[in-house]
Amino acid sequence: MNDEIVMRAATEQDAGAITTLHVASWQSSYRGVLPDSYLDGEAETERGAHWNETLSGLGPKDLVLLAEDEQGLRGFISVYWRKEPGFDAYLDNLHVRPGHRGGGLGRQLLAGALQRLIAQGARNLCLWAFDQNQGAIRFYERLGGRSLERGFDDFAGSNAPHTKIAWDDLPAFLAACKKGTSP
Numbered sequence: 391m392n393d394e395i396v397m398r399a400a401t402e403q404d405a406g407a408i409t410t411l412h413v414a415s416w417q418s419s420y421r422g423v424l425p426d427s428y429l430d431g432e433a434e435t436e437r438g439a440h441w442n443e444t445l446s447g448l449g450p451k452d453l454v455l456l457a458e459d460e461q462g463l464r465g466f467i468s469v470y471w472r473k474e475p476g477f478d479a480y481l482d483n484l485h486v487r488p489g490h491r492g493g494g495l496g497r498q499l500l501a502g503a504l505q506r507l508i509a510q511g512a513r514n515l516c517l518w519a520f521d522q523n524q525g526a527i528r529f530y531e532r533l534g535g536r537s538l539e540r541g542f543d544d545f546a547g548s549n550a551p552h553t554k555i556a557w558d559d560l561p562a563f564l565a566a567c568k569k570g571t572s573p
Contacts, residue, residue: 395464395495397502400454405441407463408454412437415485423522428546436546444468451510455502457486457495464490467499469507474516477556479507481517496529501567508560515563516556518543530555533566 400408413433420429428436445454451471457464465486473480481503486495507515517535519526520543531537535555543552557563 395457395459395498397455397457397498400445400456400466402442402445404454404456404463405438405445408441408445408456408466409434409438411463411466411487412441412483412485414488418488419523419526420520423520423550424546424548428548433546453503453506455499455506457499463487465495465499467503469503469515471510471512477514477516478512479515481515484517497533497567500533501564504560504564504567508564512560514556514558515560516554518552518554521551521553527553527555533557534559534563 413429416424416433416437417429424433448454449471452469454466454468456466466483467481467485468483470480470482472478473482484496484499486499504515516538517530518541519530521527521540527537535557538554538556540551540553542549
């Protein structure tokens with residue numbers, strides 16, 4: 391894993407690569423959360439349609455950031471402006487290719503997105519994480535995230551419990567990402 395990582399904003403032409411990585415990440419992380427029939431069947435088509443629509447309709451402050459090396463897409467993050475009430479930014483996706491997790495790429499993607507958000511004037515950010523994905527929840531808590539509320543996500547017939555995690559100080563969140571806190 392000595393390849394140099396390059397980060398760049400996604401374009402509409404990246405929808406296929408993002409879809410492939412997104413589905414692989416969900417298949418690796420969300421067994422038992424989302425139905426296997428969805429993960430192994432319709433996820434590719436549904437996520438493909440989602441990313442084609444998303445990348446063609448990004449707002450001026452929305453961001454989909456890719457991390458690539460010589461072998462292709464290693465990870466991505468998507469953050470949307472004012473999608474969640476009471477928050478300047480909403481972190482919708484952070485995915486690192488299975489087999490490459492735990493090496494700091496998630497923190498690098500977060501740092502890249504946070505730098506852009508802070509430059510745009512964002513003060514706070516939130517996300518929702520499936521409760522069963524305890525690794526992700528611990529990762530975000532180590533980076534200063536605090537749980538705000540719980541609910542249920544009715545996606546693909548799962549109705550899975552999830553938790554809202556938030557940061558009120560984006561510069562502190564950025565500093566935690568840069569510290570190299572290990573997931």
